[in-house]
Amino acid sequence: MPDDVSPPAPPLALSAVALTLPSAAGPVNILRGVDLTVNVGERVAVVGPSGSGKSSLIAVAAGLEDPTAGAAHLFGQDLATLNEDGRARLRRGRTALVFQSFHLLPNMTAEENVATPLEIAGADDALATARAWLGRVGLSARLTHYPHQLSGGEQQRVALARALTVRPALLFADEPTGNLDSVSATSVADLMFNLVAEVGAALVMVTHDQALAARADRIVRMADGRIAS
Template identity: 80%
Template structure:
């Protein structure tokens, strides 16, 4: 990716899904550009299309129409494996529900994507990143042996260990109490600064949204406001 190519660009993106009552329009002509290193918070009421936007932008869901460009690549020209290869080491995801592999320890969970990407020293790198999130004493613990805050910190270490250029975060503090949420948010922004990664984050938390460079407000599947001033 050259310096002048945005890590993410959506143009006239729609998403229509079938239902028993007929087609449902989830996204309705969304335009969104995210610059290198920019932190964007996506807010709006439930059902406004926020999480669907993340899924389409990350290439997890194909849009019905429009163009999604990730690191300058048109995702419509790639199959599922091609989209996975494009994301590998360059785009990472953190979800509300952690998505840790239950049969792997904390260090194995962090090392797994590094090993898939054939990165050297996957386990030492995993240990380094678990140390960054304050979990050096929990390396060999399994997810069921960790608190919710600890699991989300493992998920954050896993997402950022490859030093991606773009992090997608869908309600990253949604399952955490206020104390753990604040700790995870501070860690996330500190580690993003270290990596220089851009952020596209869905959140219902107005305090968290205010930490972004720009707030994008959605309603009824559309972007109705995009303002840097809103995050000031």
């Protein structure tokens, strides 16, 4: 690499991030000085007991929640310098999220759900690309099915296809197998790791599943709003 060319910024860098939220009993410290850097293509599992701040870490990292203190950088950009529209533009086509509860649009078919982010990005072949991705996750026979007509495992496969069809540089996954039976969970996990590797995305995954966490390159353990190890 030439001396005058800087390496790319890491997809995610959190520095001394704190998050305090109000409650009826007074302020609650959710995150307490979290430092975390995720490098290009790195797969990181975030584990810890319920209430330790795992999902809040993802919310701050993705620009969905403003930290009370510290700094969150996404692709080298300080999220505090951007308004909501600016954050959405930064995320578009570069980040994607998969949730435990699938979050599919109930009035859209599987292929329409997957095509939506492509259409937002202005792709001309959104439906054709959506069909191809649904085929890759084993759902070619479910293209025109609505979410309520799909099993939990099938819905999460649709959600995974929707997230990765834009070939993001960073995928956030919050308990992606938490609502699935063991067979479906293994199938979805296999698909997620294989497809993340194929598109070259970094992965930040919150999970209670120790076997799933062990498949990551690095495990970050949280306790009481801090990174314990």
